[in-house]
Amino acid sequence: MSQTVRRVLQRQIMPADRDLDVLPLYVDPDPAVLDADKYNVGGDKGAKELNKASLRQSVSSGTTVHPDQIVDRHAIRIEQGERLSFGSYFNAFPASYWRRWSIVDEVRLTVDLTGTGASVTVYRSMANGRSQRVDSRQVEGGDDASGSFEFVLPLRPFADGGWYWYDVTAGDQDAVVTATWDAEVPADRAESGSVTVAITTMNRPDFCAKLVGQLGEDPLVLSLLDEVLVMEQGTQKVVDSPEFPAAEKAVQGKLRIIEQGNLGGSGGYARGQLEAVKAAVSTYVLCMDDDVVCEPEGILRAVTFGDLARRPTIVGGHMFSLYSRSRLHSFGEIIQSWRWWWMSPEHVLPEWDFAARNLRSTRWLHRRVDVDFNGWFMCLIPRQVLEDVGLSLPLFIKWDDSEFGVRAKAAGYPTVTFPGAAVWHVPWTDKNDALDWQAYFHQRNRMIAALLHSPYPHGGRLIRESLNHTIAHLVSMQYSTVELRQLAMEDVLAGPDGLHAQLPTRLGEVNTLRKQYADAQLNPDPDAFPPVRRAKPSRRGHSELEVPSKRAQIITAGLLPLRQLRKPRPLSREFPEAEVAAMDAKWYRLARHDSAIVSMPDQTSAALYTRDPELFRDLVKRITDLHLKLYRRWPELAAEYRSKLPEITSPQAWEETFRPWTDVEAADD
CATH class of the missing domain: 3.90.550.60 (Spore Coat Polysaccharide Biosynthesis Protein SpsA; Chain A)
Structure with a gap:
């Protein structure tokens, strides 16, 4: 039998600075209120939308843990008669991840408690979020009694998801708790990597x-x-x-x-x-x-x-x-390979607030995410x-x-x-880094990654989606962004050989190009722009800021590019027709104006967008030609990028790129 040693996997921790804003990530004072199972909700669209909205509703009771209860980095005091759960992001044990990816097959939880009558209860969850009680222990004895309790917990029943955690209830006096999770591992895995x-x-x-x-x-x-x-x-x-x-x-x-x-x-x-x-x-x-x-x-x-x-x-x-x-x-x-775009898996809800609904109350958090x-x-x-x-x-x-x-x-x-x-x-x-200088890198690098790894002959939906997005920027009067996306495509078509050489210089060239356009000329002073004036106000009135239906957006997408060919309203050449907040600067809204002051996502500045029919015609022709060219050349380009990938990412290639600075370092030494 091979020799084994015990190794700590996880320690109970508390916020280093006792910050109440992050405390919900460490402990949960609320009872668990698990959301509905999707299979009980069913497939009705209305029911699914209602359930999705209810998921974002807070179930927090407002109960808080006082900062003084945090004894130190690893210990917390629970007041007499109160219950506190460690089924939280930082203190629950992600059993399904250890089960799927590690050599560990069982863990030991050791909970150290002081306080007469204090008890610890261990729970586990299933992949669908339902919890099960595993075991419990209680401190016996007189005043200031203490106990160290061990629970041996198998990882086998966590194939699809699930966590272990423990709740502590104080008894006749305040309780103080610390805990560790450890496991027996082969002796050759005893030492930590560096x-x-x-x-x-x-x-x-x-x-x-x-x-x-x-x-x-x-x-x-x-x-x-x-x-x-x-x-x-x-x-x-x-x-x-x-x-x-x-x-x-x-x-x-x-x-x-x-x-x-x-x-x-x-x-x-x-x-x-x-x-x-x-x-x-x-x-x-x-x-x-x-x-x-x-x-x-x-x-x-x-x-x-x-x-x-x-x-x-x-x-x-x-x-x-x-x-x-x-x-x-x-x-x-994950990468959605047909679109070649990064995204969260389907069941993952982004921007999740653990202060509103913590781990034990959130069903989807218990399914393992690969x-x-x-x-x-x-x-x-x-x-x-x-x-x-x-x-x-x-x-x-x-x-x-x-x-x-x-x-x-x-x-x-x-x-x-x-x-x-x-x-x-x-x-x-x-942020909205799809509009500034980063738009170039978004476009170029996404296409390069797809050429290297997409399993589809022409990158799946990528080229069509790129064309659609570029036209959306175009009807939004974001001409600098369109120019950067075109430059990105030209560089993709040029092949992989220039990638290292462009690293020190491309950003400066990109910024020089984009600053030629009014939509990239930002000004923090509201008085730097002419006042808003329009000869004939929009008939849309209060509905201007409403979000159109998907059907309405499709119709608008077909009609608004044609509008771009019409002569702008004369007054729009001198005065912007509207002020548009960054949150409302969607293509279907901007495309209705001939000029507009548009604020930036960080709200520190704004730019004046002005519609230019001649530039629109020229850019439409160029972007269409580029996308057709990329489609035709995709197979040969993919073969070239893939064949040169080992060379481009090699230490030797990078050493040459760093040479201007490493030579200086060597000379200084």
Whole structure:
């Protein structure tokens, strides 16, 4: 019989700063109110819509845990007679993920309780969210009695989903509770793998320095780190932040700042990946954005899960909103291959607020979510995977992380977005990066990823969808965005050979191109624009802001492009016809105007959109020609991109790209 050792998988944790906004992610004081089963709701459209709306309704009773009840990072005090559940995002045990992806077949929960009469009850859930009581124990004895209770829990009945958790009820006096989850593992899996952290930063010095400091807060996390690499690509340096001295001290000599030109996220992460591959020391590379707030325990859990995975596995974290800290952006991401677009799986509800409806009350959260990739805002990649499938594609930003996940999966390395490992980040829903300079990278990189991996002869629906989206931008008077999307397609058609060479220069060229257009000329001053004036007000009146039906949108899509050929109303050349808020700037609304002041999603500025029929005609012809050309050339382009993928993502290719900066480093040494 092979020798085994016991290894901690997960520790009970409390918020490091006692922040009440995040407390629902750690404990749940409310009773469970499970939502309806979809099979009971049935297939009626009205019933499904009503159920979907009810899912977003809060079931929180308003009961709160006082910050003073948090004893320390791992212990909490429960007041006399009160009950508290640890069936929460950070403290429930994601049994189905361990069951599916790891070598562990049973876990041991150890709960330490003080307080006469205090009791602990262990529960498990099924994939459909229904919970079952497993076992319970109680502290016996006189005043200030205590007990340590062990529960051996099998993982076998978690094939499709489900969690373990425990509730604690205080008895005749206040109770204090701590807990750990551990398992017997083979002796050769006893030691934790080590980590090189790769942080790409661009003009966020304070944010980045604080993140580095968080990595050193927990001695166990610090012990896993071989090196913390900060790829400095901005002009506002991390070393100049007032937060930097404390951050540098916290990681105890493990920090290295690497300065290079702005090569985007993919250039920054590739540099960290390359350094780790060349050093051949770390087990993993942990990619992290520079503007996240980290839960350090999540790093420990990700590394432990990676160490005990059945095969080398990419372990990703979830992303919570930095502005609404109990709100989860997404519980997992897949690539819809026919559209070649990233999305959440069908049953996953995005923007989920755990403060309104926590884990025990939310049926869909109990089904295991299998993913195609994880964003590099927090993603643990085994060095073995990098050595086998290559480094990041040189895409600057967008699709580098998703393409890597798809590429790794094709080579037999899965990605697991692991519950209990997370960061807080500015949510993507507060941006509209399909309109600014990033539109170029969205379009180009999506098409490149599809050429590399789409199973369909012409990319499935991608080309048709691209044409539809481009026309939508065109009728919205977003001419700069259309020009960038065209430039992106021209670069795709040029083949993969120029990707590395374009990294340092393409952003500047993109910005120069887009600033030629009025819709890209932003101004924060409302008085910078002429006053709104229209000779004949719209007959739509109060219904102007209503969301049209799908049928109405289809009719509008057929008619509005024809309107773009008509001569604009004379007054619209001098005065904007409307002010349109960013939230209302949909194509079917903008296309009805000949000019409009449109605010930006961050609400700091606005731009003047003006309809130009001649430019419209010219752009329609060009975008049609480009999409036809891409359709015809798709098979040969796909073959070229796929044949050159190993070369483009190789450490050797990236070393050449980094040479202008590595040569300077060598000269300085």
